[in-house]
Amino acid sequence: xxxxxxxLGLVFQWHVLLVIGGGTLLGLxxxxxxxxTAAMAIALLLPLTFGMPPVMGMGMLLGTLCGAIxxxxxxxxxxxxxxxxxxxxxxxxxxxMARRGEAGRALGICIVSSxxxxxxxxxxxxxxxxxxxxxxLRFGPAEYFALSVFGLVIIASVSSKSLLKGLVAGLIGLLxxxxxxxxxxxxxxxxxxxxxxxxxxxxxxxxxxxxAVSQVLKDVVDYFGGGPVEHSKSKMDHARPRWVETLRxxxxxxxxxxxxxxxxxxxxxxxxxxxxxxxxxxxxxSKTPEKFGTGHPEGIVASESSNNALxxxxxxxxxxxxxxxxxxxxxxxxxLMIQGISPxxxxxxxxxxxxxxxxxxxxxxxxxxxxxxxxxxQLFVKVLQVPRKLLMALILMFCFIGVYAVDADxxxxxxxxxxxxxxxFLNRYDxxxxxxILGLILGPIAESNIRRALLLSSGDWSVLVTRPISLTxxxxxxxxxxxxxxxxxxxxxxxx
Amino acid sequence: MxxxxxxxxxxxxxxxxxxxxxxxxxxxxxNAAGGSLSPAFFPRAISLSIVILLLxxxxxxxxxxxxxxxxxxxxxxxxxxxxxxLAWCAIALLLVLYALFLEPLGYVVSTALFLFLCVAIVSxxxxxxxxxxxxxxxxxxxxxxxxxxxAIFLIFSVGFEIVLPTIGVMGV
Numbered sequence: 001x002x003x004x005x006x007x008l009g010l011v012f013q014w015h016v017l018l019v020i021g022g023g024t025l026l027g028l029x030x031x032x033x034x035x036x037t038a039a040m041a042i043a044l045l046l047p048l049t050f051g052m053p054p055v056m057g058m059g060m061l062l063g064t065l066c067g068a069i070x071x072x073x074x075x076x077x078x079x080x081x082x083x084x085x086x087x088x089x090x091x092x093x094x095x096x097m098a099r100r101g102e103a104g105r106a107l108g109i110c111i112v113s114s115x116x117x118x119x120x121x122x123x124x125x126x127x128x129x130x131x132x133x134x135x136x137l138r139f140g141p142a143e144y145f146a147l148s149v150f151g152l153v154i155i156a157s158v159s160s161k162s163l164l165k166g167l168v169a170g171l172i173g174l175l176x177x178x179x180x181x182x183x184x185x186x187x188x189x190x191x192x193x194x195x196x197x198x199x200x201x202x203x204x205x206x207x208x209x210x211x212a213v214s215q216v217l218k219d220v221v222d223y224f225g226g227g228p229v230e231h232s233k234s235k236m237d238h239a240r241p242r243w244v245e246t247l248r249x250x251x252x253x254x255x256x257x258x259x260x261x262x263x264x265x266x267x268x269x270x271x272x273x274x275x276x277x278x279x280x281x282x283x284x285x286s287k288t289p290e291k292f293g294t295g296h297p298e299g300i301v302a303s304e305s306s307n308n309a310l311x312x313x314x315x316x317x318x319x320x321x322x323x324x325x326x327x328x329x330x331x332x333x334x335x336l337m338i339q340g341i342s343p344x345x346x347x348x349x350x351x352x353x354x355x356x357x358x359x360x361x362x363x364x365x366x367x368x369x370x371x372x373x374x375x376x377x378q379l380f381v382k383v384l385q386v387p388r389k390l391l392m393a394l395i396l397m398f399c400f401i402g403v404y405a406v407d408a409d410x411x412x413x414x415x416x417x418x419x420x421x422x423x424x425f426l427n428r429y430d431x432x433x434x435x436x437i438l439g440l441i442l443g444p445i446a447e448s449n450i451r452r453a454l455l456l457s458s459g460d461w462s463v464l465v466t467r468p469i470s471l472t473x474x475x476x477x478x479x480x481x482x483x484x485x486x487x488x489x490x491x492x493x494x495x496x
Numbered sequence: 497m498x499x500x501x502x503x504x505x506x507x508x509x510x511x512x513x514x515x516x517x518x519x520x521x522x523x524x525x526x527n528a529a530g531g532s533l534s535p536a537f538f539p540r541a542i543s544l545s546i547v548i549l550l551l552x553x554x555x556x557x558x559x560x561x562x563x564x565x566x567x568x569x570x571x572x573x574x575x576x577x578x579x580x581x582l583a584w585c586a587i588a589l590l591l592v593l594y595a596l597f598l599e600p601l602g603y604v605v606s607t608a609l610f611l612f613l614c615v616a617i618v619s620x621x622x623x624x625x626x627x628x629x630x631x632x633x634x635x636x637x638x639x640x641x642x643x644x645x646x647a648i649f650l651i652f653s654v655g656f657e658i659v660l661p662t663i664g665v666m667g668v
Contacts, residue, residue: 172510175539187524189521189539224622392614394611405659405660417595425506429507450533452532454532
């Protein structure tokens with residue numbers, strides 16, 4: 001309780017609130033723009049958090065994440081292009097509604113649904129995270145190694161179209177993580193007498209390169225290949241939150257928020273799965289399922305409440321176990337680590353006020369998301385009119401300033417460009433970039449813990465399978481691997 | 497899933513890189529104290545795993561007949577295939593040049609030039625034949641690039657107190 005009171009003091013300061021609001025606003029703007037992902041938005045804003053206290057910095061990034069997810073509904077409604085993958089299901093009903101001249105009504109329903117889904121998941125997060133972290137305190141080196149394997153297997157399985165390629169991407173991340181001074185013996189590996197590499201590959205250039213630069217390089221190619229964008233022609237009606245209309249579908253709101261939170265908490269399940277599951281469930285529960293897909297408010301409520309509930313759900317494994325389930329939370333975790341805070345169970349015991357401050361900041365970010373969308377929806381609609389070529393140039397400029405500003409080392413800029421090109425090709429050939437980042441983050445954890453575990457057991461590898469928690473993680477990882485292999489095979493069989 | 501000859505090429509590039517990392521890992525100390533793992537264990541094990549998985553992926557692609565198939569680009573697209581490739585290469589080169597000249601030219605000048613050239617490259621390559629390039633638009637772009645780079649410089653260096661490269665003329 002004392003931690004919560006202290007955390008309230010950390011969040012409710014005018015400059016902290018201002019920063020959370022600013023992050024939410026920027027997230028909403030970036031989320032509204034098709035092609036700019038939530039992960040990219042967080043990676044771009046990451047450098048701004050350096051001088052900030054942890055709760056302030058994380059509050060800003062959480063605001064960005066909430067905003068980016070909610071902002072995805074703007075282009076989903078007006079352009080029939082989901083701003084983020086999680087708003088794919090929103091297009092099914094929001095765009096037909098906008099074409100009928102009710103874009104404002106669709107966005108109004110999106111605003112309320114997103115808010116309720118987000119707040120629900122924030123409550124679940126603050127209730128469930130502490131007991132999970134408490135359980136995870138029993139973990140020793142063997143368990144941490146097994147947990148790292150589990151995290152990597154899951155993200156490699158879901159982030160890429162092929163398990164094999166996902167695993168290669170994860171291993172590339174692990175290999176890059178070995179660059180620098182070895183964590184146990186202090187031997188230099190792959191440093192080539194470069195001082196900038198002594199402490200390893202800096203996470204920020206990797207994050208910005210893999211998620212922002214690579215995305216812009218892809219946008220450059222897409223710019224010439226994209227067809228004309230379909231706009232809803234009719235003039236937009238007033239977009240204010242539609243409380244009564246949304247709350248009329250309280251059953252859908254409740255079920256979708258629950259589904260979103262659960263799917264979010266399962267590492268690797270991903271945003272679009274959650275919103276489609278909720279959409280499908282809402283359709284089955286509905287008295288008028290035939291109206292789904294024709295501009296029916298129930299469909300919008302299901303998708304939007306679910307995709308914002310995913311955010312709080314995804315924070316549970318990230319904060320308690322240090323396992324981010326998808327790209328945006330992987331970048332968020334990178335942000336925490338850059339702040340010098342390692343996510344995991346000890347975060348709850350060592351930095352109680354910070355973790356509870358993060359919970360409260362997440363609540364506050366959801367409130368800002370509601371208010372900013374309420375009063376600023378017209379601004380996001382205008383953002384869609386910014387020429388893409390201008391946007392690409394400006395994003396690249398921000399990538400440079402973000403990476404250079406950290407320690408005025410031009411080497412980091414080159415590193416970012418290298419990661420940008422690598423990320424572009426990894427995405428182009430379906431390897432994915434999220435496993436690389438997770439490999440980079442989990443690499444040092446996995447290596448130092450397995451070496452420590454073997455040191456304690458005098459080189460006996462059975463320590464990994466004789467401890468029940470470690471064995472469970474390894475068995476679940478193996479099961480997940482086989483399941484994904486089987487699924488991959490099933491998907492490819494009809495084509496061949 | 498569309499795979500192309502360049503997919504095979506990318507596999508080969510990754511294979512070469514992993515092979516190089518593996519070869520370098522052989523120079524690392526391989527002895528470890530107390531039954532633990534040596535500093536060379538992880539780099540060797542990981543690069544070897546990458547090599548094996550890439551080979552398996554290539555063999556699977558070859559068996560399925562997808563690895564060396566031709567690129568299935570959209571034939572209905574009016575833009576010639578070489579235009580996006582050229583644009584990509586030009587922007588990538590511009591990024592390298594921006595990094596090279598960031599410190600010698602200072603933040604304001606290099607950023608203004610970068611913004612101007614970046615938008616100009618995409619505009620010129622997407623320019624429809626027959627449409628005239630209006631000098632007013634070029635001037636507007638130049639002014640926009642200069643104004644943005646100065647504004648960002650002031651926000652970051654004065655507002656956030658972040659050290660950005662300057663050439664020492666009038667503080668920029």
